[in-house]
Amino acid sequence: MIPAPAQDSTVQEPVLSVQGLRKTFGAMVAVDEVSFEVLPGEIVGLVGPNGAGKTTIISMILGVLEPSAGSVTIAGLDVARRRSEALGHTNFAAAHAPLPGNLTVEQNLRVFGMIYEVAGLSARIEALLAEFDLHRLRGAKCGLLSSGEQSRVTLAKAMLNRPRLLLLDEPTAAIDPSTARDMRARIRDFAARDLGGVLWTSHNMYEVAEVCHRVLFLARGRVLLQGEPGQLIRDHGAATLEDLFVSVAHEDLTAGAGGQA
Amino acid sequence: MRVSRVAAIVIRQVYLLRGSPVRLLPMIAWVAIDIVLWGFITRYLNSVASPGFNFVPAILGAVLLWDFLARVMQGVTTSFFEDVWSRNFLNLFATPLRVSEYLAGLVITGVGTSLLGLAAMLILATLAFGLSFLAYGAAIVPFVMVLFLSGIAQGILGAAIVLRFGPASEWLIWPIPSVISPFVGVFYPLATLPRWMQVVAHGLAPTYVFEGMRSIVAGKGAPADQLAIALCLSLAYLVLACLTFAGVYRYALRTGLIARYSAETVG
Numbered sequence: 001m002i003p004a005p006a007q008d009s010t011v012q013e014p015v016l017s018v019q020g021l022r023k024t025f026g027a028m029v030a031v032d033e034v035s036f037e038v039l040p041g042e043i044v045g046l047v048g049p050n051g052a053g054k055t056t057i058i059s060m061i062l063g064v065l066e067p068s069a070g071s072v073t074i075a076g077l078d079v080a081r082r083r084s085e086a087l088g089h090t091n092f093a094a095a096h097a098p099l100p101g102n103l104t105v106e107q108n109l110r111v112f113g114m115i116y117e118v119a120g121l122s123a124r125i126e127a128l129l130a131e132f133d134l135h136r137l138r139g140a141k142c143g144l145l146s147s148g149e150q151s152r153v154t155l156a157k158a159m160l161n162r163p164r165l166l167l168l169d170e171p172t173a174a175i176d177p178s179t180a181r182d183m184r185a186r187i188r189d190f191a192a193r194d195l196g197g198v199l200w201t202s203h204n205m206y207e208v209a210e211v212c213h214r215v216l217f218l219a220r221g222r223v224l225l226q227g228e229p230g231q232l233i234r235d236h237g238a239a240t241l242e243d244l245f246v247s248v249a250h251e252d253l254t255a256g257a258g259g260q261a
Numbered sequence: 262m263r264v265s266r267v268a269a270i271v272i273r274q275v276y277l278l279r280g281s282p283v284r285l286l287p288m289i290a291w292v293a294i295d296i297v298l299w300g301f302i303t304r305y306l307n308s309v310a311s312p313g314f315n316f317v318p319a320i321l322g323a324v325l326l327w328d329f330l331a332r333v334m335q336g337v338t339t340s341f342f343e344d345v346w347s348r349n350f351l352n353l354f355a356t357p358l359r360v361s362e363y364l365a366g367l368v369i370t371g372v373g374t375s376l377l378g379l380a381a382m383l384i385l386a387t388l389a390f391g392l393s394f395l396a397y398g399a400a401i402v403p404f405v406m407v408l409f410l411s412g413i414a415q416g417i418l419g420a421a422i423v424l425r426f427g428p429a430s431e432w433l434i435w436p437i438p439s440v441i442s443p444f445v446g447v448f449y450p451l452a453t454l455p456r457w458m459q460v461v462a463h464g465l466a467p468t469y470v471f472e473g474m475r476s477i478v479a480g481k482g483a484p485a486d487q488l489a490i491a492l493c494l495s496l497a498y499l500v501l502a503c504l505t506f507a508g509v510y511r512y513a514l515r516t517g518l519i520a521r522y523s524a525e526t527v528g
Binding site for chain 2: 085100
């Protein structure tokens with residue numbers, strides 16, 4: 001059983017609010033009227049088959065892709081209107097976006113710390129190097145690190161500015177089970193301790209069931225189901241979250257089914 | 262504009278130079294080769310031409326200034342290419358970093374690296390071939406400024422082209438100085454060119470710099486009106502280049518170019 005977010009969610013302002021988000025590329029609709037929120041301390045899983053629109057949604061939240069319609073608000077700041085301020089409250093780690101391999105671990109943390117204008121940057125870097133067991137690698141170029149080590153560096157970078165919203169796009173895709181378990185523990189700790197909201201995309205349903213308080217099932221650019229993982233499994237008579245995933249990926253479930261919130 | 266973010270873009274390049282000093286070599290080596298080559302050519306021309314005309318300030322000075330412009334442009338675009346080669350756009354632009362801060366960082370880096378090249382060229386041209394920029398007087402400062410602004414504008418335009426058309430469009434931007442050079446009359450007066458080339462040349466800021474330099478070398482003084490036109494043109498091109506980059510950036514946001522900027526070519 002995953003502990004619920006630390007505070008009473010009914011009185012909290014969401015750290016992320018996505019309303020009526022839509023993205024089209026010509027005639028192709030990549031994301032269609034997606035709305036959801038992430039509360040402080042909440043870990044929300046965004047799952048779906050390849051091409052469902054997960055990374056497109058993450059890109060729009062991060063301000064690197066302009067929505068065709070709808071809005072994204074981070075910590076109460078509209079990304080379209082106050083992009084720089086809004087993105088100052090977030091950070092991200094993605095398997096497909098490694099840090100520059102020709103800079104060392106410490107140099108990368110310093111460069112991105114300066115971009116996020118982190119106060120007391122040197123002390124913050126030291127703390128993160130210790131927390132992510134990166135001290136002995138501080139002078140190593142990121143391109144020479146193993147996948148697991150690179151993932152730790154990317155996650156350390158994502159924690160630099162103590163974000164209120166953390167976006168993780170398949171962060172454990174290329175790492176071994178032990179490192180993945182370690183990473184999941186750190187993310188849970190971040191949500192529980194710092195009350196950061198987390199939006200997590202993954203194809204690993206075991207991981208999603210273990211970590212996420214809530215799951216959004218996405219297919220063909222739309223949210224088909226959402227709810228607490230265990231509840232969704234029970235409501236849809238699936239044996240596991242993976243079975244439910246397969247069903248959602250192959251069937252056109254109605255919008256009002258089951259755990260739809 | 263936040264200083265810390267601009268400094269982050271600059272310090273990244275400093276780290277790269279510090280971590281790989283071999284990157285310094287092209288900033289100095291190519292311009293040094295140019296100076297040595299043209300230094301001997303001017304020395305030869307001085308020996309065979311009629312006395313009274315000194316080719317050193319006319320030819321070697323022009324080479325130095327033209328190389329400087331090209332180095333400024335390359336300084337800006339090379340810094341940009343570091344982010345292309347390391348697929349760093351998503352990491353950079355999914356942060357509070359503004360386009361203006363990113364461009365300012367690229368420009369400062371370009372200025373720093375080109376000044377290294379300029380210093381190397383000046384030392385070599387002065388010590389080995391007797392070039393003295395004192396001969397040009399105070400007018401050299403605004404002339405260099407015009408070339409500076411022109412090089413920055415070309416660099417930003419080059420970065421916009423690569424952002425729009427993908428890494429494979431690299432071959433489109435490196436020849437930009439070479440394509441422009443016949444029009445701006447680096448080595449010959451504007452009157453040498455056919456009429457249509459002169460029309461094009463009048464729209465390019467460096468043309469006025471090299472015409473002005475020849476005027477000074479001929480003892481006719483620095484033409485203030487031409488200098489004013491050159492400054493206005495270079496500033497206009499700089500503004501246009503920045504607007505072009507901003508426009509391409511907005512296009513990239515609409516189409517998702519930044520989010521998926523890793524392919525060899527981008528349609």
